Amino acid sequence: MNRREFKAPYYAVLFSYKRGKDLEGYLEMDERTLELARTMPGYLGHESAGDGAEHAIFISYWKDMASIENWKINTTHQEAKAKGKTQWYQWYHSQISKVEHSSFNEL
Numbered sequence: 001m002n003r004r005e006f007k008a009p010y011y012a013v014l015f016s017y018k019r020g021k022d023l024e025g026y027l028e029m030d031e032r033t034l035e036l037a038r039t040m041p042g043y044l045g046h047e048s049a050g051d052g053a054e055h056a057i058f059i060s061y062w063k064d065m066a067s068i069e070n071w072k073i074n075t076t077h078q079e080a081k082a083k084g085k086t087q088w089y090q091w092y093h094s095q096i097s098k099v100e101h102s103s104f105n106e107l
Contacts, residue, residue, distance in 0.1 A: 001045030003104040006061065010044060010099050011068055015058045017084075017092035026088050029080050036076055042067020061099075068096060 019026070037043050042063035050056030062068045071077055084092060 001047065001061075003045075003102075006044060006099075006102050006104070008099050008102045010102075011062045011065060012097045012099055013060045013062065013068060014095045014097065015060075015092060016055065016094075017058075018055055018090045019053065020088055020090045022087050024087070025083065029083065033077060033080050036074065037071065040067065040071050040074070042070070065096075 034046070037046070037060065044061035044063060046058065046060040048056060048058040062071070
């Protein structure tokens, strides 16, 4: 992810979660959806923190709301969301934020 190329405004989708105990198929779907997201128009990048055992956050960055809407209706993404709701997560919280200003500095 090249943060220097991020030109505001853009959007961030914040996905906070705690994984459940039944993770059958989770890693495979995680890899599949990440690979797919990278090919979607308007996808800028992603980052994550935490391991999900207690709490984790995944942030994906998008050019505009149309790109996010396109991702939301993707059948693979919908399949992953359905499994997340019924099997993989104890809880999750999804938010969409518009980034009006961004500053990246490197030492």
